[in-house]
Amino acid sequence: MRKYAYIRISSKDQIVDRQMIKMIEKGVDKDFIFVDKASGKDFDRPNYQFLKKILREGDLVYMDALDRLGRNYDLVIDEWKDITRRIGADIVVLENETLFDSRKFKAMGDHGKLMEDQFLSLLAYVADQERKKIKQRQAEGIAAAKEKGKHLGRPRIDLGTLENTQRKLLEENYLRWKSRQLSGVQFMKMLGLKKNVFYKILREYENNQDIRG
Incomplete structure (x- = not known):
């Protein structure tokens, strides 16, 4: 045995x-x-x-x-x-x-x-x-959170949720990145963002610039 x-x-x-x-x-x-x-x-x-x-x-x-x-x-x-x-x-x-x-x-x-x-x-x-x-309690908890307008899962990151330091770094280095003096990888590390979030925020930033222009 x-x-x-x-x-x-x-x-x-x-x-x-x-x-x-x-x-x-x-x-x-x-x-x-x-x-x-x-x-x-x-x-x-x-x-x-x-x-x-x-x-x-x-x-x-x-x-x-x-x-x-x-x-x-x-x-x-x-x-x-x-x-x-x-x-x-x-x-x-x-x-x-x-x-x-x-x-x-x-x-x-x-x-x-x-x-x-x-x-x-x-x-x-x-x-x-x-x-x-357990499944019922989870479903009830999710439903209650949705009613209160809470976002479930990872917190959303967009242009409006950036910290002041991140926003300043973005504004100061955007043109350097655009002119390829700064690589995308370097810019991501500088801002502390992942690739998908990084490009999403850049699109938002550029759209804002177009509106202002």
Whole structure:
């Protein structure tokens, strides 16, 4: 039997250290801990799919919580059964270790399968409902922000939002850039702007000059 662990975090900003420590305490080698930074809505995750390919009958997979496996009700049940029944490996969910240890269900035969299905359906359903609540709260938050006229995403940068120093540098060096005494790359660095924003602001500046002229 070989011990593995699977860790999933839904955001790149989340830290895996807490889950890592738990897996190492369970005797899992660091080389056999698979981590995905991805949503739990589906199983299109590279490290999860690789783990399934190398799993063999009798192997053991630790997970911190059932929702680390996934948050889609139907898919979680399918994946659990695929690992424990088709491949023949076992899963232990540390958050509910006394209940969710597939080895215990296997030892109970057909009755164990029935109990496993019932408990798995219940917890997977809870995880799925939580995912839906999160999506609903996000949608409500976006709608509320739009009603208040807030811009979502990165702040917009245009001619009117430039700092005084940037505006002064633009005015002082525009003609140098136009006459090719100053390269576009140099001018961008000077203003601290990215390429697409830089040319957008220059177009605005030139349009303003035309209007004044």
